[in-house]
Amino acid sequence: xxxxxxxxxxxxxxxxxxxxxxxxxxxxxxxMYWYRQDPGQGLRLIYYSQIVNDFQKxxxxxxxxVSREKKESFPLTVxxxxxxxxxxxxxxxxxxxQGYEQYFGPGxxxxxx
Amino acid sequence: QKEVEQxxxxxxxxxxxxxxxNCTYSDRVSQSFFWYRQYSGKSPELIMSIYSNGxxxxxxxxxxxxxxxxxxxxxIRDSQPSDSATYLCAVLILTGGGNKLTFGTGTQLKVEL
Numbered sequence: 001x002x003x004x005x006x007x008x009x010x011x012x013x014x015x016x017x018x019x020x021x022x023x024x025x026x027x028x029x030x031x032m033y034w035y036r037q038d039p040g041q042g043l044r045l046i047y048y049s050q051i052v053n054d055f056q057k058x059x060x061x062x063x064x065x066v067s068r069e070k071k072e073s074f075p076l077t078v079x080x081x082x083x084x085x086x087x088x089x090x091x092x093x094x095x096x097x098q099g100y101e102q103y104f105g106p107g108x109x110x111x112x113x
Numbered sequence: 114q115k116e117v118e119q120x121x122x123x124x125x126x127x128x129x130x131x132x133x134x135n136c137t138y139s140d141r142v143s144q145s146f147f148w149y150r151q152y153s154g155k156s157p158e159l160i161m162s163i164y165s166n167g168x169x170x171x172x173x174x175x176x177x178x179x180x181x182x183x184x185x186x187x188x189i190r191d192s193q194p195s196d197s198a199t200y201l202c203a204v205l206i207l208t209g210g211g212n213k214l215t216f217g218t219g220t221q222l223k224v225e226l
Binding site for chain 1: 121145147149155156157158159162201203205211212213214216217218219
């Protein structure tokens with residue numbers, strides 16, 4: 001089955017700890033994206049990558065880091081510098097076709113206390 | 114002004130009726146427009162994409178685009194309780210650093226028996 005997987009589904013961490021969220025796709029898509037979703041605020045772009053070994057900051061990159069060493073994988077690290085890390089994190093990918101349609105993974109719900 | 118605006122709802126329609134969801138956007142050069150459906154606690158699912166002025170139909174869904182008025186809509190015919198969800202409008206923004214989707218905050222649709 002082709003698709004995007006994110007793990008884990010739920011993640012709990014203490015304040016001050018870094019945490020890495022996994023995103024893997026087997027769709028052979030070049031572009032990958034990370035969003036966070038908070039109630040009433042829609043989806044906000046954290047980082048995106050159009051090609052392996054290259055990535056750009058999105059609208060809310062502060063306190064986050066990413067890597068893109070393989071086409072299939074785009075992990076997101078939430079660092080202790082992120083002031084409000086509790087959120088629903090969504091990974092998406094796109095093949096850059098006509099409209100750059102993006103397809104989402106199931107998401108990871110992170111709670112930091 | 115927000116880049117993509119939607120009425121947050123909730124929009125309530127009786128079963129079998131037509132649901133009409135609306136979205137306006139501010140970037141005149143946007144070329145690609147998308148509608149996502151998001152059930153509570155789940156990730157967004159792409160249901161329609163539209164790139165040129167006019168209507169595009171897919172089953173019970175019709176997307177309508179008017180670039181002159183910077184307006185895109187989604188009609189759902191014969192609404193079913195299973196259509197109850199939040200519908201996100203997304204607009205593709207072309208930038209020097211890549212192509213990004215900007216999302217509205219979503220309209221909650223409730224289909225009542």
